[in-house]
Amino acid sequence: MEIRDNLLARITEAEREGWVGELDRLEVSLAGAQDKLAQLDAEQTRRGQAVDLGMPAFRDIAGRDGTLPL
Secondary structure, three states, X not given: OHHHHHHHHHHHHHHHHOOHHXXXXXXXXXXXXXXXXXXXXXXXXXXXXXXXXXXXXXXXXXXXXXXXXX
């Protein structure tokens, strides 16, 4: 986020100073930084979600008697 904020400040400066070529490069860098932030947000959301490992129902285990098949 710090990089994005810095790029925004540099874009404002480039616009003010009329640095057209620099402005184009900064906007490309800003798009890349925003994409990376979106990826990080998506990964954090994915990791924060609970994973359903399943809970066996009684009917799934009722026939078991603890012995191993021969």
